[in-house]
Amino acid sequence: MRSILTSVQKSCTLLKLFLNAEKELGVSDLSRKLQISKGAVHKLLITLESEGFIKQNPNNKLYSLGYTLLELGTKVKDNHDWAEFAKPSIQKLADYTKELACFCIIDGQDAMYIDKIESQYPIRFNVEAYRRFPLYATSASRVILAYCSPEMIDQVLSQPFKQYTPYSITDPEEMKQRLAKIRQLGYEISSNLRNIGVTGIAAPIFDAEGKVAASISLIGPTDRMTQNLDHWADTVVQTTQKLSRHFGYKL
Amino acid sequence: MRSILTSVQKSCTLLKLFLNAEKELGVSDLSRKLQISKGAVHKLLITLESEGFIKQNPNNKLYSLGYTLLELGTKVKDNHDWAEFAKPSIQKLADYTKELACFCIIDGQDAMYIDKIESQYPIRFNVEAYRRFPLYATSASRVILAYCSPEMIDQVLSQPFKQYTPYSITDPEEMKQRLAKIRQLGYEISSNLRNIGVTGIAAPIFDAEGKVAASISLIGPTDRMTQNLDHWADTVVQTTQKLSRHFGYKL
């Protein structure tokens, strides 16, 4: 059962290389990063270019991501119903608290914000939508991870953690205890774990089958957040519980 | 010189099938659409799924586009500088005219709106951003096509035209004359060619090398548009000329 097509896999990896690199990349550079010959990379690029997934800058011969990806990405956004479903809720949350309200989903081994309403305060924190990050990294993703299967949790925690700040958790056991505490409380409040001076409050959303599906979080500067911490934790939890019920989840 | 990788090409075509189809597609359906065996399609899907380009709905086993495409599409949007460059201009245009103002680019054989400011009138027309359409289809794309190379124009006009309305141009010769008129005037005003009761005004933007790079258009209900037609054509042309100069284009 060898069902992975190597050339297709290579082309996917190639495209994803652009996510954490310069806007434009050259053949030799890609060849080194992918560890395949220049000729092969060139064929990949020609093929992807003919499909609009890649485009070449005629001036410097370098390659960048093509507009077909933008077209497909827009289609993905149009597809997912629950972002539209959750939008009124995070809007209401943001209006009420004046802080950044986010809707976060799990996809494979990663998390991703797929909707957000930004804070209107002059001093504010912001996140990047449609960008993957590890499940252990933020309160928004940890409240999802906490309700995943034990195997899933073990798999995620078996990889080394990126230390975003001096306060980031790096010990798997400590993380496990934190996840247990999330299951006990039903939400999480965390500070300085990914960004110094930033506090997040997050709670999970469950679907009709009782499986965790997404989360909602409130993020902002710690000094402002601490003024209403308990009240806002309540508000976030009530919001997610309402959404879970909308999804058909029974307490 | 066989430099097209068939499996990569197939995977790209497969992904693009979702653009004009249901949200979810099955293996057999895709097999018929792609004209390759079910087993091969399955391998393609497994590979794409392992990279996050496709995801399978566990309930009905059907496949849909994955979030990695959203991630890549967002990166494409972040990359292109000129949309941000043009944004103030179309914003100003929309504020002044109260109609839909669009920024349109050419990519390969297609056109695409990559930015727009919508009209605030209760009765208004709208377009879909980040969606390909043929170069001959709208005034926004025709003013680009008009300044393309003769070979490019011939190639585009050699394919049969889609008849969006009873008034749509279907004769290549008639289209050529229209393009000639665009080059003569420097802009185009068109009505009912793609949508009945809708009028568009468009003018091209040139880069430093004098090559056509994009266009700006103003679109709205014909009855409202006709009240200020000449004045607004002037305004659009002035906007594009200003942007062309910003790009380094010399008259």
Added chain:
DNA sequence: GTTTATCGTTCACTATATGTGAACATCGTT
């Protein structure tokens, strides 16, 4: 409740497409 049709998945096999590595052309720098 049984049959039928259709679906997604798996498998062994062969033709074929793929990746290699070297040679080439082109550019900017030294």
Added chain:
DNA sequence: AACGATGTTCACATATAGTGAACGATAAAC
């Protein structure tokens, strides 16, 4: 002018992609 780097092309041998049939599961039809 020589160099080093680039992107591009090519012929070839090997690994691989696509076939077509069989499987099990599911849902519709009788």
